[in-house]
Amino acid sequence: MAKLDNTFSSLSTGVINKLNGATFLLSAIGLLADILGIGKVVYEVVVIGNLSDLGFKILVLFVVFIFGIGLGMVSLKGFGNLSIIQMGKFYAWLYIFLICLTYLGIAFVLRQHEYNVTTYTAFVVLIIAQLLAVKTIGSALENQIDTKQFSIPILSICLIHGILVVYTYVFTGISVTLYLGGDIFFFILMSFVGSSMLGDTGFLHMIGKIFSKEFVR
Numbered sequence: 001m002a003k004l005d006n007t008f009s010s011l012s013t014g015v016i017n018k019l020n021g022a023t024f025l026l027s028a029i030g031l032l033a034d035i036l037g038i039g040k041v042v043y044e045v046v047v048i049g050n051l052s053d054l055g056f057k058i059l060v061l062f063v064v065f066i067f068g069i070g071l072g073m074v075s076l077k078g079f080g081n082l083s084i085i086q087m088g089k090f091y092a093w094l095y096i097f098l099i100c101l102t103y104l105g106i107a108f109v110l111r112q113h114e115y116n117v118t119t120y121t122a123f124v125v126l127i128i129a130q131l132l133a134v135k136t137i138g139s140a141l142e143n144q145i146d147t148k149q150f151s152i153p154i155l156s157i158c159l160i161h162g163i164l165v166v167y168t169y170v171f172t173g174i175s176v177t178l179y180l181g182g183d184i185f186f187f188i189l190m191s192f193v194g195s196s197m198l199g200d201t202g203f204l205h206m207i208g209k210i211f212s213k214e215f216v217r
Contacts, residue, residue: 045119072087111164162187165187
């Protein structure tokens with residue numbers, strides 16, 4: 001356990017241990033509830049196509065997420081509970097797993113061409129909300145999470161999406177429509193996200209360096 005914050009130094013050891021355990025447990029429950037809630041919303045939007053009260057649901061999940069993160073920071077900063085770091089890494093991986101499932105489901109829905117602008121916007125919002133959750137956890141833990149490891153599963157789903165697009169428009173002979181733009185935008189968006197997690201080793205960074213060298217020549 002790390003150094004105890006001065007705010008709680010006057011409390012007895014028994015009280016500190018109880019508060020420490022309570023904040024840790026409530027933080028874990030809050031984040032778990034948020035993940036389960038997001039998973040339910042993803043299922044409703046991507047699989048069923050139900051967009052009713054989507055904004056309200058996301059707002060509620062945001063409040064629960066902040067509650068979990070806030071109590072986790074109290075446990076970490078206030079009581080020096082380093083177990084929060086491991087819990088944060090665990091939940092970050094759960095969010096990444098959910099992001100990959102969401103993106104994979106979206107890729108198949110996009111291939112079927114059975115969506116409108118509202119549904120497509122909901123897809124983007126869901127992905128961004130989950131990515132922000134991972135980013136928030138990483139920032140709360142003062143970047144103690146190596147995001148490079150998260151890039152592999154995301155880029156793997158990008159590859160699957162790319163293969164689906166090639167198969168749909170090249171091998172099946174489906175005529176090119178505006179739906180192709182939806183596929184390309186999502187593919188570029190997620191490829192950028194996955195590559196940015198690699199940092200200086202990302203292919204977008206490498207492409208930038210190649211072009212910069214060409215201009216210098």
